[in-house]
Amino acid sequence: MSSAISVSSLYKTYSTGFEALKNINLDIRHGEIFALLGPNGAGKTTLISTICGIVNPTSGTILADGHDIIKEYKAARTKIGLVPQELTTDAFETVWNTVSFSRGLFGKPANPTHIEKILKELSLWDKKDAKLMTLSGGMKRRVMIAKALSHEPEILFLDEPTAGVDVELRRDMWNVVRALRASGVTIILTTHYIEEAQQMADRIGVISHGEIILVEEKDELMRSLGKKQLRLHLQGKRDGVPDSLAKYGLELSPDGCELIYTYDTQKERTGITALLKDLDKAEVRFNDIQTKESSLEEIFVSLVRERK
Structure with missing residues (x-):
């Protein structure tokens, strides 16, 4: 047709x-x-x-x-x-x-x-x-x-x-x-x-x-161009990210109360499982987890910016 x-x-x-x-x-x-x-x-x-x-x-x-x-x-x-x-x-x-x-x-x-x-x-x-x-x-x-x-x-x-x-x-x-x-x-x-x-x-x-x-x-x-964010609400304020977690590229929020993990939606989610295990080993405790997925607007802005 x-x-x-x-x-x-x-x-x-x-x-x-x-x-x-x-x-x-x-x-x-x-x-x-x-x-x-x-x-x-x-x-x-x-x-x-x-x-x-x-x-x-x-x-x-x-x-x-x-x-x-x-x-x-x-x-x-x-x-x-x-x-x-x-x-x-x-x-x-x-x-x-x-x-x-x-x-x-x-x-x-x-x-x-x-x-x-x-x-x-x-x-x-x-x-x-x-x-x-x-x-x-x-x-x-x-x-x-x-x-x-x-x-x-x-x-x-x-x-x-x-x-x-x-x-x-x-x-x-x-x-x-x-x-x-x-x-x-x-x-x-x-x-x-x-x-x-x-x-x-x-x-x-x-x-x-x-x-x-x-x-x-x-x-x-x-799915292919979007990213997801995992936000961990910590039990206490931190001054930095433990060296043992460096491979995850975690970000600490300005107030020191959240750890933010950003990953491609294409990647296997086993990375999250490994992260949670390593957080426990590093004695990083948290009260809550939130996830956020890229919107189409964020993907669009990223695509257009790359073409400028």
């Missing part, structure tokens, strides 16, 4: 000589949630805009469900829905009319039942006759998603879908995205909220300086 999106040897160079995208090769599977992460200026929006046919590539090939986005533009674009960062539509238009109009732009016949279904799923039904200018920022974001879904796309791009909305609305929108994926829609999102990617994505892609530096299953990424 072909990929939902297949990008091969993609470059985008502007007239100024700036290379926004450099040799992008990426395959996005049908039915997955793929999160594209990267710092400001990394090329996230340029990549999405190029795949969606808004920005012309300098070279390379992009297929949307097997359709070339340049040679078969109409067929490719019909497969794709795009939720941009900003709402660009008539502020004096109603919610119902703007979503219905978006469906018509793709040559789809009127389907009030489908439009009603979308608006209800996005909690916009009671606002269907409201003018866009009267809506809150969060409601406008929902309208953008409704517009993108109006022509029943199989692939949905979400460019910073929850930027500037409150936590409660953000979680509501996560539920909407999960429901879309469950219905068979492929979701590609960019986000500055790493928690969003950690909660929702099946796979993670990281872009930096216009290059894809990593594509990995989220769980495997957390």
